[in-house]
Amino acid sequence: MVGILDSLTRSGIYSSRSEAIVDAVRRLTLAFERDDHFKMLVLRSYLGKKGSGLISDINKALDHAKIEQAVVKTFGTDDPLRIIEEGRR
16 A cells, blocks of 8 residues: 555655545545445445445444544544544654
8 A cells, every 4th residue: 555655646646645645534534425436436345346235335344433443542533633634744
């Protein structure tokens, strides 16, 4: 993944790895706020499905409490703005 981030930076798409990560978090957050093709592709990929299944299936695959615990353990907070700031450092 770091190699991909470096490639995106070298090609000028992003000015740094941090900017690429912030953009990825922003895109994922926006995808969960509205129904769009990007969201469907991400969720289907996560579920290991090729063009089938429903977006609502993701709730069956995720343990939201476990994800929140991992985020808090990693970043010391669940505040998205503080997490993004940490990613920019």
